């Protein structure tokens with residue numbers, strides 16, 4: 001089937017993608033410099049190596065100093081960071097690729113060590129009882145500070161400015177990281193949001209912050225250049241628990257997103273087995289495809305075969321691959337030619353330098 005396989009067919013929306021294979025956002029912790037900026041000799045080469053993807057989504061990139069929660073992650077809020085990203089986007093564009101930046105705020109997954117001893121911000125003062133990856137290694141998370149209304153307003157502006165900076169840096173678009181237990185997910189979930197103002201309580205209130213950020217970003221960048229990411233059945237990770245209102249909350253969000261003409265909605269299948277978790281949905285694409293009219297991207301443990309199959313079934317338009325892209329910079333060529341894949345080394349996912357980052361080679365038949 002090689003070149004006729006569904007994953008290799010172009011995808012037409014405002015983005016005009018050359019194929020349906022997307023590189024999923026992946027934190028790689030290579031911005032180990034005082035400015036927390038991407039560099040040409042690391043990030044530039046890494047993303048350029050992967051430009052045969054129909055679309056690259058960058059690693060999560062913090063929208064402000066307040067948003068940071070891991071060591072060596074790049075930002076998109078200073079001049080140096082914008083300049084660093086510009087070198088990356090230039091390289092990708094020169095090779096005919098497209099690239100979105102993932103805009104990130106970790107909320108309560110951060111640690112006072114990142115904030116001169118101050119508490120991280122979150123919708124409510126509830127400790128996720130998780131681990132934070134600090135400059136001194138993994139530490140227990142703390143009880144965060146409940147965001148004031150001013151802090152919520154400020155954070156909305158931080159996302160707006162980050163989107164503006166992304167345009168300056170030459171990105172084709174942005175993805176809001178509203179997934180995986182970070183700030184937006186903390187607002188959505190009853191286990192992390194017990195606010196009694198207009199940002200807590202009802203589903204409408206718990207999703208208000210997300211839609212306000214989306215509206216603010218829209219003032220800087222067209223809707224067709226905005227993607228959003230969710231992991232509806234995330235359970236037992238980052239302190240998030242599925243409850244009876246979880247799926248109705250995501251149903252509400254996804255249905256409301258039909259009112260926008262977004263680049264895509266990016267969903268992850270559950271990261272863990274949720275077959276015994278009450279109220280969780282096991283098959284996310286199947287559940288959400290009928291609810292969403294626009295471009296649907298799916299992610300989570302897909303292979304060449306299952307990726308092709310889900311497009312044929314009509315449950316998704318695009319498939320995002322994470323770990324396979326770490327160790328196969330030429331993943332698209334490998335799928336095209338049915339070449340075998342190289343395994344990834346999880347030990348070098350988050351280490352600094354070139355090892356496990358730039359040294360995975362293209363497939364050679366010889």
Ligand SMILES: Cc1cc2nc3c(=O)[nH]c(=O)nc-3n(C[C@H](O)[C@H](O)[C@H](O)COP(=O)(O)O)c2cc1C
Pocket residue numbers: 024025026027028059060102177179180229268299300301302320321322323324349350
């Ligand atoms: C090393 C690594 C870093 C990741 N960092 C991010 C991130 O910054 N943002 C995000 O939304 N997901 C992140 N993820 C999740 C991936 O985007 C993806 O959802 C996950 O790897 C499952 O897809 P896969 O089975 O194709 O790898 C990361 C995953 C890995 C393995």
